[in-house]
Amino acid sequence: MQAQDPRPLVAGNWKMNGLLSSLEEVDKLAAGIANGARPACDVMLCPPAPLLLAMRERIGEA
Numbered sequence: 021m022q023a024q025d026p027r028p029l030v031a032g033n034w035k036m037n038g039l040l041s042s043l044e045e046v047d048k049l050a051a052g053i054a055n056g057a058r059p060a061c062d063v064m065l066c067p068p069a070p071l072l073l074a075m076r077e078r079i080g081e082a
Contacts, residue, residue: 028061038068
């Protein structure tokens with residue numbers, strides 16, 4: 021069995037003073053993925069703790 025090349029990972033990190041209005045960017049990313057955008061890398065978003073629940077509610081199981 022041949023090992024696969026690792027898939028690149030792009031991670032985005034918010035500052036700790038995140039605002040709910042910042043989640044509009046998450047909406048744009050989720051809309052792009054829903055419309056068929058398939059990046060050539062894995063994408064990881066790292067919101068500040070106060071925005072975790074709001075972000076989870078916006079993206080669901082995506």
